[in-house]
Amino acid sequence: xxxxxxxxxxxxxxxxxxxxSLHELCLxxxxxxxxxxxxxxxxxxxRSLKRGDYVFRAGAPLHALxxxxxxxMKSCVLHEDGREQVAGFHMMGDLIGMDAIGTGQxxxxxxxxxxxxxxxxxLKSLELMSREIPSLQQHFHRIMSREIAxxxxxxxxxxxxxxxxxxxxxxxxxxxxxxxxxxxSTEFHxxxxxxxxxxxxxxxxxxxxxxxxxxxxxxxxxxxxKHLRILKIDSLRELVGQHGCRV
Amino acid sequence: xxxxxxxxxxxxxxxxxxxxSLHELCLxxxxxxxxxxxxxxxxxxxRSLKRGDYVFRAGAPLHALxxxxxxxMKSCVLHEDGREQVAGFHMMGDLIGMDAIGTGQxxxxxxxxxxxxxxxxxLKSLELMSREIPSLQQHFHRIMSREIAxxxxxxxxxxxxxxxxxxxxxxxxxxxxxxxxxxxSTEFHxxxxxxxxxxxxxxxxxxxxxxxxxxxxxxxxxxxxKHLRILKIDSLRELVGQHGCRV
DNA sequence: CCGCTGTTTTGACACAAATCAAAATGGCGG
DNA sequence: CCGCCATTTTGATTTGTGTCAAAACAGCGG
Numbered sequence: 250x251x252x253x254x255x256x257x258x259x260x261x262x263x264x265x266x267x268x269x270s271l272h273e274l275c276l277x278x279x280x281x282x283x284x285x286x287x288x289x290x291x292x293x294x295x296r297s298l299k300r301g302d303y304v305f306r307a308g309a310p311l312h313a314l315x316x317x318x319x320x321x322m323k324s325c326v327l328h329e330d331g332r333e334q335v336a337g338f339h340m341m342g343d344l345i346g347m348d349a350i351g352t353g354q355x356x357x358x359x360x361x362x363x364x365x366x367x368x369x370x371x372l373k374s375l376e377l378m379s380r381e382i383p384s385l386q387q388h389f390h391r392i393m394s395r396e397i398a399x400x401x402x403x404x405x406x407x408x409x410x411x412x413x414x415x416x417x418x419x420x421x422x423x424x425x426x427x428x429x430x431x432x433x434s435t436e437f438h439x440x441x442x443x444x445x446x447x448x449x450x451x452x453x454x455x456x457x458x459x460x461x462x463x464x465x466x467x468x469x470x471x472x473x474x475k476h477l478r479i480l481k482i483d484s485l486r487e488l489v490g491q492h493g494c495r496v
Numbered sequence: 497x498x499x500x501x502x503x504x505x506x507x508x509x510x511x512x513x514x515x516x517s518l519h520e521l522c523l524x525x526x527x528x529x530x531x532x533x534x535x536x537x538x539x540x541x542x543r544s545l546k547r548g549d550y551v552f553r554a555g556a557p558l559h560a561l562x563x564x565x566x567x568x569m570k571s572c573v574l575h576e577d578g579r580e581q582v583a584g585f586h587m588m589g590d591l592i593g594m595d596a597i598g599t600g601q602x603x604x605x606x607x608x609x610x611x612x613x614x615x616x617x618x619l620k621s622l623e624l625m626s627r628e629i630p631s632l633q634q635h636f637h638r639i640m641s642r643e644i645a646x647x648x649x650x651x652x653x654x655x656x657x658x659x660x661x662x663x664x665x666x667x668x669x670x671x672x673x674x675x676x677x678x679x680x681s682t683e684f685h686x687x688x689x690x691x692x693x694x695x696x697x698x699x700x701x702x703x704x705x706x707x708x709x710x711x712x713x714x715x716x717x718x719x720x721x722k723h724l725r726i727l728k729i730d731s732l733r734e735l736v737g738q739h740g741c742r743v
Numbered sequence: 744c745c746g747c748t749g750t751t752t753t754g755a756c757a758c759a760a761a762t763c764a765a766a767a768t769g770g771c772g773g
Numbered sequence: 774c775c776g777c778c779a780t781t782t783t784g785a786t787t788t789g790t791g792t793c794a795a796a797a798c799a800g801c802g803g
Contacts, residue, residue, distance in 0.1 A: 700790070
């Protein structure tokens with residue numbers, strides 16, 4: 250878990266919002282071409298990150314928000330006593346760092362799980378520009394709100410679902426997000442370990458492993474280590490919200 | 497749980513942000529007197545609500561955000577199958593409804609637990625005005641961010657703490673929030689039932705009751721039904737983050 | 744003031760998931 | 774290509790909470 254981590258390097262990549270294939274999924278969604286140009290001026294730093302790098306660490310002062318161009322990461326909240334809880338997994342088009350606006354300090358670590366590229370969005374510039382461009386303002390608010398909504402979903406999951414349901418919800422959520430990004434909704438690579446899945450779902454890694462095996466033997470999925478294929482997506486959906494369980 | 501609920505009545509109360517004792521805790525924190533005047537113009541509707549009323553219900557279209565002037569409420573997320581998870585408890589100075597900005601529809605119920613007054617803040621007006629007043633814009637962002645931060649804390653709690661710790665965190669949090677509002681940090685009324693506490697903490701009501709009794713027999717607190725007194729706040733603090741537990 | 748209803752407490756027992764343990768597997772660096 | 778280390782799987786056992794049940798209690802309306 251605690252392997253030494255690279256220092257991240259900052260380098261300017263040649264990409265721009267106006268030419269980025271993600272711009273309908275990302276912060277600039279719905280902007281006009283000329284507004285997109287303004288975004289390009291705002292986001293001049295893009296970072297290239299390797300597996301194990303931190304985008305930011307808990308306690309660090311907030312410089313910017315980060316839009317994920319490519320790759321995969323997790324954010325995890327740390328407890329004084331060393332406990333760590335994965336608060337979310339993030340992929341291209343996601344915006345991270347918003348938890349830090351309140352205090353000016355990040356309160357979770359953002360750790361790269363698969364080599365990634367992120368765009369650095371200075372908060373001050375974003376504030377300034379969203380005063381000029383109402384649709385940017387609205388979209389930024391929507392993104393923050395969606396994060397709150399997502400968190401409520403996780404709370405529901407952690408507070409009242411049994412292990413099978415948690416896993417099913419997790420897989421369905423990944424599936425849906427991959428689909429929204431143009432990837433297969435039924436076949437993908439799990440970029441995180443069983444332990445990280447478990448931490449996110451409030452389960453131990455053994456339980457995650459056992460439950461995946463169980464799904465496999467029921468013919469719902471096919472897993473081979475990190476490679477996962479969903480065979481009966483409807484059965485998975487039915488599984489969620491069944492079982493008299495802990496209501 | 498499902499008692500018939502009054503239809504809420506809308507009436508204009510004579511309060512204004514500029515004369516409200518909460519304005520340093522609430523959305524207008526840090527505004528100049530003239531900016532406060534603008535807020536007054538924006539917030540012309542204040543609602544008076546009785547126990548059991550809904551401020552808004554899941555699925556309803558978003559009209560406004562609500563700032564709590566007095567009272568106490570819960571928000572709860574609903575699962576299709578009827579399960580309900582309390583996502584938070586809210587008191588004076590809190591802003592609720594932000595989860596709805598993303599989709600334009602509320603995704604939780606906000607239920608009044610103690611007769612309350614709320615100020616209705618039309619989202620459109622807030623957007624408009626925060627383009628004019630940078631400090632309002634910043635503070636609104638801070639408030640949304642703090643909600644995300646709070647949610648991360650709840651996720652940590654639900655994902656990796658044992659029953660005793662959850663209860664301790666819950667009590668300490670209430671204590672700290674009452675203190676911030678000028679009330680006693682060691683003696684207060686629990687406005688919610690054991691079942692609602694349990695739902696919030698991912699526990700059954702019996703476990704909540706048992707754990708409170710245990711705290712009492714350990715001399716940490718004195719509970720008598722809804723009345724609670726914290727006797728050893730430091731011991732409660734130590735309790736959080738102990739116990740090898742589920743790391 | 745009494746009786747009703749919803750809430751809380753307490754006890755006995757069951758079970759889902761954690762813990763402990765060990766083998767199997769996979770991937771990376773030398 | 775081999776060997777090592779991290780990850781994953783599977784099994785046996787324990788345990789913290791859930792579940793079921795019943796009694797105690799509190800608050801409200803008549």
